[in-house]
Structure formats: structure tokens, C-alpha cells
Amino acid sequence: MYRFRDPHGRVIYVGKAKNLRSRLNSYFANPAGLLPKTHAMVHAASSVEWTVVASELESLQLEYTWIKEFKPRFNVVFRDDKSYPYLAVTMGEKLPRVQVLRGERRKGTRYFGPYTAGAIRETMDTLLRVFPVRSCSPGVLKRAQASGRPCLLGYIDKCSAPCVGRVTPEEHRQLAEDFCAFMGGEAGRFIRRLEKEMADAVAGLDYERAARVRDDIAALRKVFERNAVVLSEDTEADVFALHEDDLEASVQVFHVRGGRIRGQRGWVVEKVEDMTTPELIEHLLQQVYGEDGEYQERIPREVLVPESPANHAELIEWLGGLRGAKVDVRVPQRGDKAALMSTVRENAEQALKLHKVRRAGDITVRSQALQELQEALELPVPLLRIECFDISHVQGTNVVASMVVVEDGLPKKADYRKFSITGDAARDDTAAMHDVLTRRFRHYLQDKAAQPPKSGEIQSGEIPSGAGEEPSDEPKPTAPAAKAKFAYPPNLVVVDGGQPQVNAAARALAGLGIDDVYVVGLAKRLEEVWLPDSDFPVILPRTSQGLYLLQRIRDEAHRFAITFHRQKRGKAMTVSALDGVPGLGEAKRKALLSHFGSLKKIKAASVAELTGAKGIGPALAEAVSRHLGEAAERDGAAVAVNMTTGEILES
Known part of the structure; x- marks a missing residue:
């Protein structure tokens, strides 16, 4: 196992090899023969470390652990396209909640899908008629508990209203279990039970109740029959297919449960390394099934792939350990499963075509914006990371600041930060800006000084940020990603304001002895770009992509600061009203x-x-x-x- 690190100590690539000397020689051969991404990785690296393990299974497990911990920029990462939401049940809560979720999986939550956006809302609305599980937010739940009155869903019988005691928490949890069992493929059991209830109601001449149960049966059948039967009813499998070219690969997976297609996911991945299809499939299965979550529910008995993955035997052993039972990873050769594989492969091909059409414009525009900005500001380094700062307050009260981060032209919300400003620093915007920049880069210097390099290696700079910063209200990163906040410096700092704010930011950096981070300001009135100690601003054309990028970054920082300021002001008003x-x-x-x-x-x-x-x-x-x-x-x-x-x- 080996790791490449950049000059700041960040792990940028993790790999494994039986012959380390041969593998490293392939990286440091003639640069003209390397793939563009591999060329960039080699030139970004400043050191390499290695660890010897006893077997290929151990190397497989360690590689996955390192990728999850360090999130190396140049490793193959299967990024879900996020276009399909999941139906989720938060079984980890005292009163489980049904909701629609996207993004990373959460512990204690059971997921079903993915679905299209329209289908998932219809499915959820239909099932809440039969399984009235709570679907309200925590705030609505607390208000209902405080007032003793249920929300609208409780009045229209789409919630069993555990908040006001209509059902006990145990009864509500059983409803949630039944909901999950139905979504997990046990629809027949519930339909048969309701049919018996309807027959009993008819026998007892309770026709109103029989009509309600009849409508419930129709609702369940509507959801159950939405997915077509493609394989035998006892089939539980995930069917993967790939379509790739020299630079990228598209992956599609169909989730088959009970012989029906229960969901679909898609990824497009950049091929950073010179990787074969079996190696790509190995990494794919590692990342899909290695995510934190309910392993036994997510890993099926069969995993069907287009080619046998690398380290096939070790991969089967690893997956079996996660599932707690045997997992069969194989290539379908004939029959219905092979036919379904061809359908999934066609979806992967179409997804890659669509991705290239969309990406052509996006990458071109982002690259153009970063290049225009670099040339207009006459900066000697490419703008790989930009940080923007904004101050927000009302007549000098509840002064706060925001820091938003853009990497490669895209927001990196996991690195957003919020600052509370008090004392003399809150007297005006320039003092506040000086204080925020000083704190941000003091943390950077402290983190950098706190990690003396070990013998023969450079340590990672991923150390938790210092005190004084408020936690971000943006989506939380996973625990490993939450470490790196201030240890990695930007190439460019953008401040919201004109010459006074820019000069304050420049003084803060100079006071800390930092001379390799550039500072500009964007003034709102005429969208002028100011440089430190400059008598005249830089005027970018109104049609400039570089100016548009600066405006988007500035507006995002303003939005983030305003949101935090309103939160603080709201809390302060509530507390002050009851003071005295x-x-x-x-x-x-x-x-x-x-x-x-x-x-x-x-x-x-x-x-x-x-x-x-x-x-x-x-x-x-x-x-x-x-x-x-x-x-x-x-x-x-x-x-x-x-x-x-x-x-x-x-x-």
C-alpha cells in the first residue's frame, strides 16, 4: 500500500501494488506518455509513503479505509449523480419519520429506492394512507407536543399522531416496521391481511370500514405493481454495467428485489489512473458496499457484473463479512439476467453521452472563468482554491462573518465556516474583516506548526479547526472529511467590499507573515475589483466569465453570512425579551x-x-x-x- 502527499501534507492518492518499485517506476517514466490526470497527480505530489501488509485481502480493506479517511483527490471516486432521491425511514429516532432524502446515507436510517422525484412523492403519499407514520420535521413535532394538537396530517389520518398520544411510541414503531417490510418486498403479506379484514367487515355488515380497507388495498396494489417483474420472485440482485472511454466511465446499477426492479443509481467517474475494467469494478464494489449503513439490508445475495473484478476471491470474502452471509459475485452468461445486464449497459451508454453533453459546457465555462480571472489579476499561480469572506450585522449588533470555499470553480460546502465577532473587532467592517482573516490564517499557521514531520514522511495537515468558529449550517461532512478545514490555504482571498476592506485583509496576512496568498475585493456598486494599495480598481468586462464567478462567490458568501446573522439575531431577540x-x-x-x-x-x-x-x-x-x-x-x-x-x- 502506498500514499502520495502534496507539499501541504494532504494525501492526494492511495494505491496498492504487489511490486512497489515497478509501480512507482510507471509513474515516473516519460511524462509525455502519462494520462493528463496522472501527469497532474505526479507533478502535484511531493512525497510517497508505503505500508506492507500480509495479504491481498488486507490490502483491499486498508485501501478502502484510507480512501474513506483521506478522500484523495486523484483516486477514482464514484460520484452519485444525485438525480434520484430515496425514501428513508429514520428508525434510529424514538418516533421514526418517513421522508425523502438525497446524498450521503445516515446511520440508523433505512433507505428504499432510488426513485424519480415525482414517483417518490406519489409513493410516499399513497403509503401514508395505509401506514400513517410520522413525516413531519422535528420543529413541527415539538410544536405539536407543546400545544397538544396534531398537525394537519394528523387530522386527515395520514399520521397516527404519536406526538399527542393517539398511539404509543411502540405502536408507532411497529407501523414504521410494517412500512419498511412492505417497501422491502413483503407486499403480499399486507395485502392478504387487509383482504381478510375486508371480508370480516363485510361479514359483520360494517360496510363503511370494508370500503376504507378496500381503498387501502387498491393503494398498496398501485405501489406494488409500479415496478415490473423481470426475474423470478426469489431473486435478490444488484446488476452493474459499465460504458467507458479513455477518460471517463459511466456506471449504472439496477436493484432487483423480489424479482422486481426496486431502484436505479448512476455514476460517472474520471479515470485518473491507468486502470483496467476489472480493477475499476473492484473499486466500484468497494465504494458502493463499503459505505456506512445497514450492510445486511443493502448487500444482496447476488452481485452481477460485466466482468470478473480484480481480486475476485478476496472481494467475495470481504462482502460476505459485511453482509454476514455468502455473496455471489459473477458475470451472467445467458437467460433473463444476461438480458437485464444488456439493458443496464444501454442505460450506462446513454448516461455517458448525456454527461458529456452537459459537462462540455460546464468544464469549458469554469476553466475559462478561472483563466480570465488569473490573467486579469496578473497572478502567477492557477486559482485552484478561492475563499470569500463577508461581514453581516444590523447597525453594529450581532456582527458575524462567513467564509465560503470554491475549488476548481465549484463550491466546497464542507469547508464553509462562520465567525462570531465581538469586542473592538465589531466596531466597523474593516476591523471585523481584519479580525476574521487574522483568525482564519492564524489557525492555518497553528495547524501547520502543530504537525512536525516524522522521519522520512510528511504528515497530513488535516487537523480540526481551532476554537472561535461557529459550526456550519450546510450539510455535514462525514467524520474523516470534517478534519481538514484550515490546514489547506487558498490561492486567492476575495472580500466583499472595496479598498478599505481589501487593505484590512492584506494587513492581516502581512501581520502573520503570509505572502503567498493573494487578496482582492469586489465592490457592489459598480462591481469593481480592488487590489491592495491600489489607487484604481481593475474593471472586468460585464460579459466576463471571471467577473461572473466572483459575483457568484460573493453572493454565496453574503447569503451564508445573512443566514447566520438572522439565526443569532433571532436567538438574541428571544433571550432579551425574557431578560429582566x-x-x-x-x-x-x-x-x-x-x-x-x-x-x-x-x-x-x-x-x-x-x-x-x-x-x-x-x-x-x-x-x-x-x-x-x-x-x-x-x-x-x-x-x-x-x-x-x-x-x-x-x-
């Missing part, structure tokens, strides 16, 4: 908010209703009601005075 009530400490304030769900409901509550919250007695309830009433009168008077002068202020 004698005897109301933090614990009792939290109890009030937990019981009623919002400040608005607390204001609307009577004294008797306020005593329903934990720890709130009659005297304290009276004090809270009087305090909020006086505050409302003051706010109303303030608004009236301002309106008489012709000026309206936000209360």
Missing part, C-alpha cells in the same frame, strides 16, 4: 420556550397557561406576563412616535 423578569433564570427560560415552542406563544398565553411550564409558579407567571405586556406597550409607543415624524423603524 425577576426570578426567571436561564433554566426556567428554557423551560418556557420548550413548553410553548416560541416567544409569540408565550406572549399570547394567560397566567394560568404559563404555570403549565416546568418550574413556573403563579407569582413568576404573573411577573412574566406583566413584563411582556409592558414591553409590548413600549414597542407600540416607539413605533407611534416614529410614524409621527415620518420615520418608520423596525421594532
Whole structure:
């Protein structure tokens, strides 16, 4: 096993070889004969490390572990096209929830699909009629529990309303189990049970109940019959097919359960290394089945592939260990399974064609934008990573900042960060910008200094970010990816503002002794690009792709900062409204908010209703009601005075 690292210590490639000398010689041969991506990888690497293992099975497991931990940029990564959502049931929660999810899988959640966007909503809506499992968000659930009234779905019988005690948590969990069992292929059992209930209702002359059960049966049959039967009913298999050229490969998989196609997924992967089809299939199965999740539910008895994968025996042993039972990985030669394989292969071919049509425009535009920007700013390095900073506040209160990251022209939301700014740094935008840039790059220097290289190798710079930064509200990365936040510096820093903000950012970098990171500012009024200590801005043409890229980055940073500012302001307003009530400490304030769900409901509550919250007695309830009433009168008077002068202020 070997790893290439870049000058910053990041692992950029992981591989395995029986003969390490021969493999490394193939990388450092004549560069003219290397593939473009391999050429880029070799020139980006600054060191190589290796680890000796005892068997090919151990190398397979270690390779997968390293790829998941380091996420090397130049390894083959099968990126799901994200166009198909999944029907998910959060069995890890006390009250399981049915919802539509995309992206990475979460622990304790059972997934079914993928489906098309329209089909999944229709399927979910139909099944909630028969299995009324909770589908509301945590916020709606808390409000219903606090108010004692279910949401609309509870009133129309598409939710069993465990929030208000119509069913016990155990009964609700059984509904969720039945939902999962039906989606897992046990539809016949539920349809037969409902048919018996309908017959019993008819025998008892309860025709209204019989009609409801009849409609439930029709709903289940509609969902059950949506997927065509393609193989025998006892078939459980995943059917993979590839279509590739010299640079990319398209992968399609059909999930067959109970003889029916239950879902489909697709990937397009860049072929960084000179990899054969069997090796590509090996990596594919590693990444698809090695993801964290419910292994025994996701790995079927059969995995059908177009060619036998590399390390076939070790791969079967590894998959069998994950599933807890034997897994058959084979190539179908004839019959219905071979026919289905040809259908999947045709889908892969069409997907690659569609991908190339879409990607041609995207890559061209992104490359053009980065090149135009580099030339216009006369920068000596390519803009592989850009970070943009923005400050947000209202009249100097609740000052916050955002940092958004773009790599290769695309947002990298896992690296977005948020900063709270207090003290002297909050006095104006330039001071706040100086503070944020100082903190961001101080962390970079600390992380860099905290990792002395071991003998013979360069250590990875992936160290958790320092204190003082707020967690991002963007989708959370997995644990290994969450490590690298400040250890990798940008090529370009973009600040939202003109010359003062740019100069403040440049002073922050100079104060830390950083001279290899370039700074520009984008002023909103005329979309001018400012450089440090420059008397005149750089004017990019309005049709410039480089300017458009800067605008998109700036707008994303502004959106991210505004979102965080509103969150902080909302919390501050809630807390400040209850400040000053004698005897109301933090614990009792939290109890009030937990019981009623919002400040608005607390204001609307009577004294008797306020005593329903934990720890709130009659005297304290009276004090809270009087305090909020006086505050409302003051706010109303303030608004009236301002309106008489012709000026309206936000209360």
C-alpha cells in the first residue's frame, strides 16, 4: 500500500501494488506518455509513503479505509449523480419519520429506492394512507407536543399522531416496521391481511370500514405493481454495467428485489489512473458496499457484473463479512439476467453521452472563468482554491462573518465556516474583516506548526479547526472529511467590499507573515475589483466569465453570512425579551420556550397557561406576563412616535 502527499501534507492518492518499485517506476517514466490526470497527480505530489501488509485481502480493506479517511483527490471516486432521491425511514429516532432524502446515507436510517422525484412523492403519499407514520420535521413535532394538537396530517389520518398520544411510541414503531417490510418486498403479506379484514367487515355488515380497507388495498396494489417483474420472485440482485472511454466511465446499477426492479443509481467517474475494467469494478464494489449503513439490508445475495473484478476471491470474502452471509459475485452468461445486464449497459451508454453533453459546457465555462480571472489579476499561480469572506450585522449588533470555499470553480460546502465577532473587532467592517482573516490564517499557521514531520514522511495537515468558529449550517461532512478545514490555504482571498476592506485583509496576512496568498475585493456598486494599495480598481468586462464567478462567490458568501446573522439575531431577540423578569433564570427560560415552542406563544398565553411550564409558579407567571405586556406597550409607543415624524423603524 502506498500514499502520495502534496507539499501541504494532504494525501492526494492511495494505491496498492504487489511490486512497489515497478509501480512507482510507471509513474515516473516519460511524462509525455502519462494520462493528463496522472501527469497532474505526479507533478502535484511531493512525497510517497508505503505500508506492507500480509495479504491481498488486507490490502483491499486498508485501501478502502484510507480512501474513506483521506478522500484523495486523484483516486477514482464514484460520484452519485444525485438525480434520484430515496425514501428513508429514520428508525434510529424514538418516533421514526418517513421522508425523502438525497446524498450521503445516515446511520440508523433505512433507505428504499432510488426513485424519480415525482414517483417518490406519489409513493410516499399513497403509503401514508395505509401506514400513517410520522413525516413531519422535528420543529413541527415539538410544536405539536407543546400545544397538544396534531398537525394537519394528523387530522386527515395520514399520521397516527404519536406526538399527542393517539398511539404509543411502540405502536408507532411497529407501523414504521410494517412500512419498511412492505417497501422491502413483503407486499403480499399486507395485502392478504387487509383482504381478510375486508371480508370480516363485510361479514359483520360494517360496510363503511370494508370500503376504507378496500381503498387501502387498491393503494398498496398501485405501489406494488409500479415496478415490473423481470426475474423470478426469489431473486435478490444488484446488476452493474459499465460504458467507458479513455477518460471517463459511466456506471449504472439496477436493484432487483423480489424479482422486481426496486431502484436505479448512476455514476460517472474520471479515470485518473491507468486502470483496467476489472480493477475499476473492484473499486466500484468497494465504494458502493463499503459505505456506512445497514450492510445486511443493502448487500444482496447476488452481485452481477460485466466482468470478473480484480481480486475476485478476496472481494467475495470481504462482502460476505459485511453482509454476514455468502455473496455471489459473477458475470451472467445467458437467460433473463444476461438480458437485464444488456439493458443496464444501454442505460450506462446513454448516461455517458448525456454527461458529456452537459459537462462540455460546464468544464469549458469554469476553466475559462478561472483563466480570465488569473490573467486579469496578473497572478502567477492557477486559482485552484478561492475563499470569500463577508461581514453581516444590523447597525453594529450581532456582527458575524462567513467564509465560503470554491475549488476548481465549484463550491466546497464542507469547508464553509462562520465567525462570531465581538469586542473592538465589531466596531466597523474593516476591523471585523481584519479580525476574521487574522483568525482564519492564524489557525492555518497553528495547524501547520502543530504537525512536525516524522522521519522520512510528511504528515497530513488535516487537523480540526481551532476554537472561535461557529459550526456550519450546510450539510455535514462525514467524520474523516470534517478534519481538514484550515490546514489547506487558498490561492486567492476575495472580500466583499472595496479598498478599505481589501487593505484590512492584506494587513492581516502581512501581520502573520503570509505572502503567498493573494487578496482582492469586489465592490457592489459598480462591481469593481480592488487590489491592495491600489489607487484604481481593475474593471472586468460585464460579459466576463471571471467577473461572473466572483459575483457568484460573493453572493454565496453574503447569503451564508445573512443566514447566520438572522439565526443569532433571532436567538438574541428571544433571550432579551425574557431578560429582566425577576426570578426567571436561564433554566426556567428554557423551560418556557420548550413548553410553548416560541416567544409569540408565550406572549399570547394567560397566567394560568404559563404555570403549565416546568418550574413556573403563579407569582413568576404573573411577573412574566406583566413584563411582556409592558414591553409590548413600549414597542407600540416607539413605533407611534416614529410614524409621527415620518420615520418608520423596525421594532
